[in-house]
Amino acid sequence: MKARVLDRSDVLKITDLLRQRGYEVIAPVGGRGRDTFFDTVTNQNRNQIQIHLPNPYYPPKRYVFPPLERLMKAERSNGDLRIEPTFDLQKRAIFGIRSCDVAGIYHLDRFYLGREFPDIYYQSHRKNLFLVNVACTDPELDIGEECFCMCTDTGPAARDHFDLQLFDLRVPDLPSVDTGNEFLVVAGTPAGEALFANPIFRKAKSEHVARRRAILEKVRKSFKPNTTSWFSAAIQSVSRGEIRDETWDEIGNRCLECGGCTYVCPACTCFTVTDRPLESGGVERLRVWDSCALSGFTRMAGGFNPRRAVHDRRNRRFFRKLAHYFIERELSMACVGCGRCAAVCHGDIGMPSVVETIRRSAALGKEA
Amino acid sequence: MNPSLIEHAPPETSVPEVIENVYLPKVAVLDRVVNEIKEVNTFVWHFEDAGEQRAFKRFLPGQFAQVSLFGVGEFPTSLPPSPTEDETFFTVRQVGSCTSALHALKPGDKFAVRGPYGNGFPMEEYSGKNLVFVAGGIGLIPLRSAIVCALANREHYGRIQIFHGAKTPDELMYVPKLHEWERTPGVECHLTVDRTNNDHAASPWTGNVGVVGSLFKKPGVKVPVENTVAFVCGPPIMFRFVIQDLLAMGFQERNIVSTLERYMKCGVGKCGHCCIGVAYVCVDGPVFTYEQIKKLGEDI
Numbered sequence: 001m002k003a004r005v006l007d008r009s010d011v012l013k014i015t016d017l018l019r020q021r022g023y024e025v026i027a028p029v030g031g032r033g034r035d036t037f038f039d040t041v042t043n044q045n046r047n048q049i050q051i052h053l054p055n056p057y058y059p060p061k062r063y064v065f066p067p068l069e070r071l072m073k074a075e076r077s078n079g080d081l082r083i084e085p086t087f088d089l090q091k092r093a094i095f096g097i098r099s100c101d102v103a104g105i106y107h108l109d110r111f112y113l114g115r116e117f118p119d120i121y122y123q124s125h126r127k128n129l130f131l132v133n134v135a136c137t138d139p140e141l142d143i144g145e146e147c148f149c150m151c152t153d154t155g156p157a158a159r160d161h162f163d164l165q166l167f168d169l170r171v172p173d174l175p176s177v178d179t180g181n182e183f184l185v186v187a188g189t190p191a192g193e194a195l196f197a198n199p200i201f202r203k204a205k206s207e208h209v210a211r212r213r214a215i216l217e218k219v220r221k222s223f224k225p226n227t228t229s230w231f232s233a234a235i236q237s238v239s240r241g242e243i244r245d246e247t248w249d250e251i252g253n254r255c256l257e258c259g260g261c262t263y264v265c266p267a268c269t270c271f272t273v274t275d276r277p278l279e280s281g282g283v284e285r286l287r288v289w290d291s292c293a294l295s296g297f298t299r300m301a302g303g304f305n306p307r308r309a310v311h312d313r314r315n316r317r318f319f320r321k322l323a324h325y326f327i328e329r330e331l332s333m334a335c336v337g338c339g340r341c342a343a344v345c346h347g348d349i350g351m352p353s354v355v356e357t358i359r360r361s362a363a364l365g366k367e368a
Numbered sequence: 369m370n371p372s373l374i375e376h377a378p379p380e381t382s383v384p385e386v387i388e389n390v391y392l393p394k395v396a397v398l399d400r401v402v403n404e405i406k407e408v409n410t411f412v413w414h415f416e417d418a419g420e421q422r423a424f425k426r427f428l429p430g431q432f433a434q435v436s437l438f439g440v441g442e443f444p445t446s447l448p449p450s451p452t453e454d455e456t457f458f459t460v461r462q463v464g465s466c467t468s469a470l471h472a473l474k475p476g477d478k479f480a481v482r483g484p485y486g487n488g489f490p491m492e493e494y495s496g497k498n499l500v501f502v503a504g505g506i507g508l509i510p511l512r513s514a515i516v517c518a519l520a521n522r523e524h525y526g527r528i529q530i531f532h533g534a535k536t537p538d539e540l541m542y543v544p545k546l547h548e549w550e551r552t553p554g555v556e557c558h559l560t561v562d563r564t565n566n567d568h569a570a571s572p573w574t575g576n577v578g579v580v581g582s583l584f585k586k587p588g589v590k591v592p593v594e595n596t597v598a599f600v601c602g603p604p605i606m607f608r609f610v611i612q613d614l615l616a617m618g619f620q621e622r623n624i625v626s627t628l629e630r631y632m633k634c635g636v637g638k639c640g641h642c643c644i645g646v647a648y649v650c651v652d653g654p655v656f657t658y659e660q661i662k663k664l665g666e667d668i
Contacts, residue, residue: 071391074438074480081395081438081478116651117636120387270640273391273633275439283438285391287633290640298641300631301443301464306644316643325646 002193004201005208006183011166012049013200014132015041015095023093023130026063028053041095051168052138055098055147057340059266063092064125065108067263067289071121071273075282086284087121093130097162098142099155100338102133104266106161110332111269121287130191133162137171137215139222146339148352150223151231154336157216163192169208171215184208230359237358239324247361248315251354254347259291261341261350262317267334270297292316318354390636393436393480394420398473404459405539408506409471410448412457415481424481427451428488429513430627430655433458434635436480437469444632444650447484448509450516459509459541485635486654489514489599489625491521498526498592502610504533504580504602508541510627510654511601515549522554527592530557533580533606536565537573558583580606581613593618600626600658611658624658 006014015025019041027049030036036056039045070086097105105126112122135157136142136149142156149155158165167184184204187193195201237243262268272290275283290297299305320326321334335351342350349357395416402410415421427433427447435458436442443466448459462471473479491514499518503511518525530549534540540559549557560576560583576583580602584591598619600610607626614624630642630649642649645664647656656664 074436076438076478079476079478081480083392083395083438083480085389085392112638115637117390117638118387119638120389121391123387269638271633272639272641273442275441277439285438285442287391287639290633292640298631300629301467306630319645320643323646 002187002196003204003209004185004187004196005169005204006166006185006201008170008181008183010200011051011183012046013198014164014166014195015046015049015093017195017198018093018095018130018132021091023091025093025095026060027095028056030054030056038094049096051096051134051166052141054141054144055101055338055340057264057344059101059104059264059338059340060094060097061101061104061108061266063094064105064122064129065112065269065271065289066125069121069287071285071287073278073282073284075280085120087124089124089128091128091130092125093132095132096134097131098136098338099133099158100147100149100152100336101266102131102158102162103149103152103154103332103336104338105129105131107267107330107332107334107336108269109161110330111334114330114332131162131164131188133158133165133188135165135167135216137168137219139219143219143222144339144343145224146342146350146352147223147337148231148339149337150220152333152335152337156219156223160188162188164188164195167212167215169211169215171218182208184212230355233362234355234358235322235324235327237362238319238322242362242365243358244361244365247357250361251318251349251357252315254349255293256346257293257295258346259293260344260346262291262293263289264340264344266338266340267321267336269334292320318351321351390482391634393434393442393482395478396481398475398477398479399455400475401473404541404543405534407462407471408459408541409462410457410459411470411473412455413479413481414456416478421456424456424484425451427484429491429517430489430510431484431486432510432635432654433481433483433485434632435460435466435470436482437466437473438480440469441466442633443467444485444629444635446510446513446627448512450513450520452517452520459506459512461506483635485650487652489655491517494518494597495524496526496595498528498596500529500531500591500596500598502531502580502598502600502602502614503541504606504610505535505539506541507600507602507606508532509601511599512542512545514599516545519549519552519555526595528555529591530555531560531580531583532558533560533562533583533602535562537561537569537575538565556589558586558589579609581609584613584617591617596623598624600624621659621662622657625655626658626661627654628656628661629654 018025025041026038027041029039029048034054036053038060072085074083112119165186169182170180270290271287273287275285278284327333342352396413399412432444432446434442445458460467462468501511549555564573566572598614628649632642632650633639635650637648637651
C-alpha cells in the first residue's frame, strides 16, 4: 500500500477532488455531543464536516443497501405485461467512514456477492462506491463507551477494504513533533492511489509511519478493556451449541421487539419485498429493510409462524452473528464491533452484553 | 443445531463482471385452470419467451418457483409437474393475498415467474432404491413431481408405494392421476380419508378410513424398510405421526425426506426470512432429511 502525508488544512480538499470526479460525497456532520449523521456534502455544509466525532447511529450501510430500494417497474397495457429493472447508478464516496463500518461494508460484499446468486442491485451501488476511511485516533470523540472493534478485529484502524485511509498524526498528549499537523494517507486500491497525483499529497517519511504506530498503540489502550474480551469464547460456545436454554431465555426476555438493533447494524442484511402502485397505473417493486426481531418476520400466509417465542427470534440474531458456521459461510463475521446495538437497546442486550451474559452463564455452568 | 448437517458450497472469492438479475421475474401466460379440491386449483402456464420456457424446464423434482402478481406481491410455490412432462403448472391453495390474486386470473392473463430454486430431491442418488411416498392433503403437491419423475424412469427404482390421505374423499388431490397410479403396474397406490361424506356424496367412499399411517398396517400392505427412501409431506400433525410410524418400522432418520415451506421473499438466500438454524430453506433446502430437520430447531 502506498502512503502519503497531507496537511490538516488540506484534508477536506479530498471531498472537493471526489466531487470534481462526479461523486456524490457523503460525510459525517453534526453539532455537539452524540447528534451526528452522514449527509451529502454541498458547498454550504462542507465546513461542517467533522473528522473526529462519535460515529453516527445510522451506519453508512444505506449507501450500498438502501432502506428502500426500487427493484423494478411493471406496466400493463392491452393485456401485455412489461417488467423493467431499475438501477441507481450514482457514484458515491463516503468520506470519514469509520473502520468498523468499512468492515460492515466488506461483510455486505461477502454476503451479497460472495455466494451463489450474487445480488445485482448491491453490486450496482458497490462498484460505484469510494471509501475514505478515517482511523479512530481521538479517545474522546472517536471512541465511544460501546465500541468493541478491538474484539472483532475491525478497528481502530482498518487494514483493508478502503480506497483511502486518513490517519490523524496529532494526539494531544504524545510528545509533539513536527508531524502533529499532518495526516498519513494510505491508498488501499488503485482508485485511491490515483488521487495521490494531486499536489496536496506529499511523500511520507519513516517518522510518519513510526508515529502512526505509536498513536495506534496508545489508542488501543483507551478502549474499555472488559467490554467483550470473551468474544471468541462466545463464538465457540454458540457454535458448539453449548448455550443453555435458560441463557437464551434470559437474553430473549429482555428484548422489547423494537427491531432497533437490526436497523442500526452495519452488517444486518435482511429485507422484505413489497409492491406499490405508481401514478402511471403501473407497479413498482421495492425492497425494504426487515428485522428478524419482529414477530411477523417468519409468519406465513394462513398464519402459521414457525418461530413463535420472542427468545427464538432474539436468539436467531445472535446465533446468526456468532455461529462459526456463518462466519465460514461468508468468510466474514456479521458483527463488526461498532457497538450501535448496545447504544440503542432498551433492554441492554446489545452484542457486548450478550457476550457477557454468555460468559457469566458459562462460568456458572462450570461451577454447577 | 449441528452445522455439520448442512453442507454449503465454498464461498466465491471473486465476483463475476456480469451478474444476472435474479430478482427479475419473466412474463408468463396462464393457459388454463383446473379445480382440484375446494380452494385449490392447478394453474397451467407457459413463459411468453420460448427460451425462458426451455431454460426453466431443467428444474428438478422438489424445487420451487417464485410467482409474481404485480401490485400484490410474490410467493414461493412448489413445482408439481415432473421435468419429464410437457406442461408447466402450479397447484395453489387460496390462502393469502398473493394466492388469491393468482386464483382471480383468467386464461390468457399474464403474471410473472422466476426460478427454479432450491436443491430438489436427489432422484439420481435414489437410483436402485425403493421409494415410499406419504402425502397428507395438499402435501401431495410437492411430491407429485418426484412420483411422476420416478415413474417415467421406472427401471431405475425398486418398489414404488404411494400413500395418500385426506380429510374427506372430496379432498383427495390429483384424483385422475391417483386413478392412473392405481392402475399402473409396479406401483402400489393406497388411499385413505379421515372421515367419509357418504351421506351427501354422489358415489360413496368404499376405501380405507383412518389417518394415513393406518394404511401401513392394512392387510396386504408391506412397506419395505431396507434400501428405501420415504418421502413425507403434509400438515404438521400428520408429519409428526407418520415420522413416528416410519421410525417404529425401522426407517433411518436420514432415509426420510421432506420439503419445508417457509415465508420467503427472495428465494436465493438473501432476504433472511426462511433461515432456520444454520439452513436457508431456499438454497440449502427446501428438501431436507428428517435427520437434518430434527436438528434445525424449529416447528415444522
